[in-house]
Amino acid sequence: MLRHFPEIGQKYRSEKEGEIRVLLYGHYRIAYLERPVHVVSAYAGDGDIAIVVTVYQPAANRWIDFERRRKV
DSSP, rough: EEEEEEEEEEEOOOTTTTEEEEEEEEEEEETTTEEEEEEEEEOTTTOOOOOEEEEEEOGGGGGTTTTEEEEO
């Protein structure tokens, strides 16, 4: 079950002209464990249709509160 989802973490232009990508973050629950999840989606043209690019569980050492990337 998804909980506290979604919030916009980052918004950026993609390699395709006119396409915008958005990183959404939230949490999902399996049994008694609550885990963070990131969803990257793309919006093209007028933005009526969202395409899910990828979904993953972020690594704690690469993110601050799973919302902002750590500077490497």
